[in-house]
Amino acid sequence: MKYCSSRGLESGLSFRDVLFAGYAKDGGLYVPEEFPKLTLDELKSMAHTSYPGLVFEMARKFISEQEISSVQLKDLIDNNIKKFTTPEVVEIKQLNGELNIVELFHGPTLAFKDLALSVVGGLLNFYLKENQQNITILVGTSGDTGSSALMSVRGEEHTDIVVLLPHGRCTRTQELQMTTIIDDNVHIYRVEGNSDELDEPIKKCFHDESFVANHNLISINSINWGRVMVQIAHYFYSYFRLCGEVGEVVQLLVPTGAAGNITAGCIAQKMGLPITMVATVNTNDIVARTLSCGDFSVKGEVVKSLAPAMDIQVPYNIERLLYLFTDQDRQRVRCLMEKFERENRVRVPEDVMTSLKQTIVETFVASDDDIKSAMRRVYEENKYVVCPHTAVAAAYHYYQNESVGVPRGVLATAAPDKFPEAVTESEIPVKMDSLQHLETMPTKSMWMRKGEDWYGILRTKIEEITDRRKYKSKEIKKG
Numbered sequence: 001m002k003y004c005s006s007r008g009l010e011s012g013l014s015f016r017d018v019l020f021a022g023y024a025k026d027g028g029l030y031v032p033e034e035f036p037k038l039t040l041d042e043l044k045s046m047a048h049t050s051y052p053g054l055v056f057e058m059a060r061k062f063i064s065e066q067e068i069s070s071v072q073l074k075d076l077i078d079n080n081i082k083k084f085t086t087p088e089v090v091e092i093k094q095l096n097g098e099l100n101i102v103e104l105f106h107g108p109t110l111a112f113k114d115l116a117l118s119v120v121g122g123l124l125n126f127y128l129k130e131n132q133q134n135i136t137i138l139v140g141t142s143g144d145t146g147s148s149a150l151m152s153v154r155g156e157e158h159t160d161i162v163v164l165l166p167h168g169r170c171t172r173t174q175e176l177q178m179t180t181i182i183d184d185n186v187h188i189y190r191v192e193g194n195s196d197e198l199d200e201p202i203k204k205c206f207h208d209e210s211f212v213a214n215h216n217l218i219s220i221n222s223i224n225w226g227r228v229m230v231q232i233a234h235y236f237y238s239y240f241r242l243c244g245e246v247g248e249v250v251q252l253l254v255p256t257g258a259a260g261n262i263t264a265g266c267i268a269q270k271m272g273l274p275i276t277m278v279a280t281v282n283t284n285d286i287v288a289r290t291l292s293c294g295d296f297s298v299k300g301e302v303v304k305s306l307a308p309a310m311d312i313q314v315p316y317n318i319e320r321l322l323y324l325f326t327d328q329d330r331q332r333v334r335c336l337m338e339k340f341e342r343e344n345r346v347r348v349p350e351d352v353m354t355s356l357k358q359t360i361v362e363t364f365v366a367s368d369d370d371i372k373s374a375m376r377r378v379y380e381e382n383k384y385v386v387c388p389h390t391a392v393a394a395a396y397h398y399y400q401n402e403s404v405g406v407p408r409g410v411l412a413t414a415a416p417d418k419f420p421e422a423v424t425e426s427e428i429p430v431k432m433d434s435l436q437h438l439e440t441m442p443t444k445s446m447w448m449r450k451g452e453d454w455y456g457i458l459r460t461k462i463e464e465i466t467d468r469r470k471y472k473s474k475e476i477k478k479g
Ligand SMILES: *Cc1c(COP(=O)(O)O)cnc(C)c1O
Pocket: 111, 112, 113, 144, 145, 222, 255, 256, 257, 258, 259, 260, 261, 262, 309, 310, 389, 390, 413, 414
């Protein structure tokens, strides 16, 4: 399996190359040069595989044997998935009104990002140990990526991690989940800005090629292919658990932000999994506008919603979707993306939309009121609490419940425990206090204040980290 840039100026790369990279050198995202196709018989043979087993099957298809042996790969997946609280890892709850909740949140930080990041952390560590190398991971987060990434690499010898979080825009619990991680290799900035604003200095760092090389800088935002790859597995798992018979179609409703999750679903579909999807978003509706009528354009500022992990205006994985639905026409992706970058808008061509709509059959925008009423209704009918992100998809289920004709699942991307404010605002009489212990734990973080030079601060920090490491390794050599 080889990788290329979605914009075509690089190709022939290994999995390891793209795992350790951020953006491609031409500004694109890394993607597989081709997608493996599964036959119906192959699908049937996987139908009873466990979730970790499916992660292995998918990773094996996208990482060649020369890069990691099957024994090593299997060990690595099993060891990292041990951190999950339920043995099945992913559980499905069948609620009233044909509402099937696919619980993807049983990881260490109670969000679905743990599924991918725990394995990606393991893969990074595997190669770092093998080559005695060090890296600095740079993460911008709108809430959940940060804590999930931190949990997957805290205390690791070969890794430092710098996280920028949008202060006041993720929930207090989410912020505490990050700032209470105080290991020496962890560096957290609370930024006075929104998640798109804090992406700017990060993007600038990644676009400076020699800086990236000198400091072994890597990204594990969903621009990282490794994450998308691991996420393909939960679509297979959901499918097998929800379909009556392998071969029939299942519809999955996906709470969507930067579109890394739904991209994995589209890849699963391309590989031959009979699913369709609905992209559901909060009032930040760029993904819905793009996928419903081809209007890929930035309109206004990011709006703070009850589902903060989806408060995003520049969903970078749209680029991977364009690659998929142009049938891997990199030249075309490059033209479209360069126009988007120049003008902040581009129209997705008709033929691409037609092909896309066969997989992502509908989009749905939920307001904060829609989120609250869906949370309340799920609770009233089932005594079950969903998180506000999951509620975005549940709202679509209630809105469009008639005659789907196929089994349907709502991907539950986080546990409600992370969002006690939203639960209270929805007038659900359940106390979400399982994370209250965070309030009394020691914290560690730094600031990026409004008006300061965030890019400068970030560069200096990264240089410091590299210097400290060089100093440390000298000390060790001296004995
Ligand atoms: C990250 C996140 C999302 C959005 O996922 P994308 O892959 O960015 O579309 C949705 N819900 C929760 C809880 C998240 O943490």
